[in-house]
Amino acid sequence: MKRFYQYFLLIFALTLCVNIQAQAANNTLVVYYSFTGNVSAIVNALQQQFSADVIQIEPAEEGLDYAANNYALGSSLISAIRNNPNDASSYPAIKPVSVDLSRYDNIIVATPLWWSQMAAPMQTFLFHNGSEMAGKNIGLIVSSASSGISSVVTDAKRLIPGGNFLEPNLWIKSAQTSNAASLVSEWLAAINLPTSSNQETETMQINVGSYVFNATLEDNATASAFKELLPLTVTMNELNGNEKYHYLNTTLPTAADNPGTIQAGDIMLYGNNCIVVFYETFSTGYSYTRIGHISDTAQLKQALGTGNVAVNFSLPAVMGKKGDINNDGSVNVSDVTYLINIILGIISL
Ligand SMILES: Cc1cc2nc3c(=O)[nH]c(=O)nc-3n(C[C@H](O)[C@H](O)[C@H](O)COP(=O)(O)O)c2cc1C
Structure with missing residues (x-):
């Protein structure tokens, strides 16, 4: 009977171990596209302030100049999507992206504005993946030269049906990019992004x-x-x-x-x-x-x-943390080892 009890507790401890490791990852993903570097700079400023996983969307075809000839290529890509938004062939190909969206509670989409719409490569990513983001908290960051971002917000809501859109969206004009750090900091405070317990910043x-x-x-x-x-x-x-x-x-x-x-x-x-x-x-x-x-x-x-x-x-006084079985100030695999040692009688309480 004692052996059965120990076996049961061991399984429980191993389950706890798996959970702790799963929680150790970020619960926020930033997905961004940038053609001329403004959105990259904004995401860079975000990363300085907030712990998140980041993926970059890249067009499959390299070296295209979307702004050449009075933005001719960018314009035609946006027109194709506008004319046929439900047809996958309207969306320009992007490089394969390997991400398990189910791991994240919060997804920040950071994109340039093209002809008042969401930049085409980001639309491609969301067209194929947006339905997996239903129920998740969605933050939207848009960079434009001057145009308002309401149509980009509409695109985001069309492409992420069921997304829980956090208010407000963050609009940073190209000329404000150098001020991105403080704009992002104010925005993060305003949306109050829900974080998992492991995201506690020091x-x-x-x-x-x-x-x-x-x-x-x-x-x-x-x-x-x-x-x-x-x-x-x-x-x-x-x-x-x-x-x-x-x-x-x-x-x-x-x-x-x-x-x-x-x-x-x-x-x-x-x-x-x-x-x-x-x-x-x-x-x-x-x-x-x-x-x-x-x-x-x-x-x-x-x-x-x-x-x-x-x-x-x-440093702030260390308070007892939930799950901190060995009382070392952090919840990690060593707590599980400690628990197993108690179960096996190696450590006595
Ligand atoms: C194809 C294309 C179309 C654009 N259309 C607009 C527009 O309609 N209104 C606007 O204010 N800015 C427009 N822009 C400017 C971008 O939104 C702006 O430069 C943004 O900061 C670019 O972000 P990025 O540097 O991350 O690519 C356009 C840019 C491109 C390449």
Whole structure:
């Protein structure tokens, strides 16, 4: 009888293991198409702020210029779809896409606008896959030079019947692309994208005098190494009326690039040991590695003041998590191993 009981618990533990591994993936997919790079830049900004799987749609035929001869090719592709939207042959071929849509709760579709409609290659993808997106949360991001996006929204609703369209849609004009990071950040807050428990982003708390700010941490080696230093109180020096910086007495891993625009609230690493907290938004020619971002910056400038200032960085207190059987702060396969060891009597409670 005891053996049967152990066997039953073992099966239960293995089932739990499979579930934990399934949950470890993102529950949001971003599917995008970009011809001249604007939507790519927007998706890039999105990825800096939100953990999602990303797939790119590509036309089967490479090197086509949809904008040549006053957009002749793009125009004829859109006309073909407009004239016969239910016929598969109206849609231009795209490269095969391997994705299991059933894995995702949320799908963000990011597309350029062509002749007021959704760009043809994205329409092809949705024509073939949209029905599998029924019941899922759909976010729509559209880039156009100037035209309004209402017909693209209509296309999306036609091609994803049964999609649960999140409001509002995000319309970014080509000229606003350099500002994509803040537009995307506002949009993500507005749609309040439902996330699975594993999507909890790591956060850090920042205390400046009596002010308390919460920052999300990047999922990168630099942020992980910085976390190891916490809690940490440092004096940060004022620079240029837009940042406070502090040279650590240790170095952190780097993967620097030029962000183009610095956003107020960005927490960056300059070089390999200089922590910078920005309290203004501006264009930069310098390169940094991202550590995190303070999303609510309403009082940040006021808190940091005009001179040097003491800043405390800390991690939020770890609360007991559902499923964290071994109490190590995360829910993963080691919890299952721990459970199996209890069942087999290797660990006694
Ligand atoms: C074939 C084609 C048709 C377009 N038609 C329009 C249009 O009707 N109105 C508009 O505002 N922009 C139009 N555009 C401009 C794109 O929507 C805009 O440049 C967008 O930012 C491109 O995104 P991408 O760089 O990711 O390809 C068109 C672009 C192409 C290539």
